[in-house]
Amino acid sequence: MKTKKMILSIILSILILIVSQILAQIIASLLFVINIPEFICNMLNGILYVVIAFCFIKLLCEKFIKEDMSNYCIPKFQIEVKWIVVAIVLPMLVTICYLLFNGSFEENVMDLNAKLSLVSAGIFATGFGAGIVEEIVFRGIIMNAVEKRFHKKAAIIAPSLLFGFVHIIGMNFNLLSCVLVIIAGTMVGIMFSLIASETKSIWNSAIVHAVWNIIIIGGILNIGTAFDEYSLYSYILETNSFVITGGEFGIESSVIAVMGYCLVSLFVVLTERKKNALY
Numbered sequence: 001m002k003t004k005k006m007i008l009s010i011i012l013s014i015l016i017l018i019v020s021q022i023l024a025q026i027i028a029s030l031l032f033v034i035n036i037p038e039f040i041c042n043m044l045n046g047i048l049y050v051v052i053a054f055c056f057i058k059l060l061c062e063k064f065i066k067e068d069m070s071n072y073c074i075p076k077f078q079i080e081v082k083w084i085v086v087a088i089v090l091p092m093l094v095t096i097c098y099l100l101f102n103g104s105f106e107e108n109v110m111d112l113n114a115k116l117s118l119v120s121a122g123i124f125a126t127g128f129g130a131g132i133v134e135e136i137v138f139r140g141i142i143m144n145a146v147e148k149r150f151h152k153k154a155a156i157i158a159p160s161l162l163f164g165f166v167h168i169i170g171m172n173f174n175l176l177s178c179v180l181v182i183i184a185g186t187m188v189g190i191m192f193s194l195i196a197s198e199t200k201s202i203w204n205s206a207i208v209h210a211v212w213n214i215i216i217i218g219g220i221l222n223i224g225t226a227f228d229e230y231s232l233y234s235y236i237l238e239t240n241s242f243v244i245t246g247g248e249f250g251i252e253s254s255v256i257a258v259m260g261y262c263l264v265s266l267f268v269v270l271t272e273r274k275k276n277a278l279y
Contacts, residue, residue, distance in 0.1 A: 001145060001148035002149070003149060006149040009141055009145045010142050010145055012060055012064065013057065013060065014137065016056040016057060016137065017053060017134070017137045020049055020052040020056060020133065021133070023048070023052055024044075024048035024052055024129070025045060027044070027045075028041040028042070028044050028048065029041070031044065037113075037116075038117040038120075039113070039119075039120040042120035042124055042125055043120050044124075045124065045129065046121075046123070046125040046127070046128055047124065047128075049129040049130075049133055050128065050133055053132075053133040053137070057069070057136055057140065065141075065145075070200075071144065072144040072145075073140050073143070073200055073201055074140045075200065077203055078201065079201075079204055079207050080199065080204055083195065083205075084207055086208055086264060086267070087208040087212070088211060090208065090212060090260050090264055091211060091212045091215035092215065093260065094251070095215065095216070097256050098235065098256065101237055101244070102237075102239070103237045104235070104238075105234070105235055105236075106227050106233070106234045106236060107233055108228075108229060108233065110232075118219045118231070119220065121219065122213075122214060122218030122219035123214055123218060126214070126217060126218050126219070127213045127218050128210045128214075130209075130213055131206055131207075131209035131210030131213050132206045132210060134163075134209065135196065135203075135205050135206040135209055138192070138193075139159070139193055139195075139197075139202045140196070143155045146158050146159060155197070156190055156194065157186075157190070159189060159193065160185075160186045160189025160193055161186050161189070162189075163185050163188070164183070164184070164186035164189060165182060166185070167181050167182075167185045167249070168181050168182065168185075171249075173249065174247075174248065176247060177242075177248040177253075180247045180249065180254075181247075183258065184246070184249075184252060184254070184257060184258050187262060187265075188252075188257075188261045190261070190265055191261045191262075191264050191265045191268075192205040192208065192209055194268040194269065195208060195268055198268055198269075198272045208264075217252065219231045219232065220233070221235060222234045222235070223237065223251050224245065224250055224251065225239075225240060225245055
């Protein structure tokens with residue numbers, strides 16, 4: 001792939017992510033205006049986000065890149081069982097680690113409709129919506145476009161750095177928090193990239209990404225230094241150590257989370273080396 005085509009593919013894929021999210025939100029908002037229950041609108045928002053983005057990416061591959069989507073780690077939908085296990089174990093272990101620290105639980109008192117709205121948004125929009133679309137774009141189009149122009153190492157590292165920097169855009173974080181977010185975002189990006197690259201499928205990295213989002217930031221249990229009004233429950237940590245709390249971004253950029261990303265990345269590398277040694 002030529003450099004110009006690679007750059008345009010990356011730009012177009014990011015635009016698809018943004019446009020798809022906006023369109024899905026507009027449609028969900030219109031449905032809410034006509035008195036469709038908010039939790040159903042949230043569910044449709046997440047589903048539409050994935051469907052719209054997938055259709056646009058398919059057009060991008062067919063009309064501009066002129067290659068099959070499977071060449072970009074977007075094959076027919078199929079997930080290996082071990083990645084479902086990893087998807088559940090990783091965020092649960094991180095959560096358990098935090099519950100070992102001194103802290104206190106606090107319940108957010110709200111009515112049933114508010115709870116349904118919060119949970120549906122966490123599962124469908126923040127979880128599956130963001131998880132799947134970000135994998136299609138970053139580990140599908142961007143990673144493979146870079147690999148076709150340069151090489152695999154660049155394809156693993158470059159999009160992961162971009163993924164890290166994207167998470168500080170529009171955030172009024174201090175310098176230390178920005179550094180933490182970039183490091184953590186890059187490391188989690190490398191983890192997702194390794195899963196997608198070694199399995200040749202973004203669906204495996206997408207399930208890990210989606211379940212992580214649901215459990216860690218989906219609004220069921222928030223772990224941090226203060227009560228979160230957008231979560232059902234809050235576990236308020238007594239420590240103010242930025243390496244533990246993750247600074248202003250939260251526990252996703254903490255040393256505990258980064259260790260989790262590194263362990264899964266190591267698991268991917270060792271698993272693939274063992275598989276290759278058998279053939």
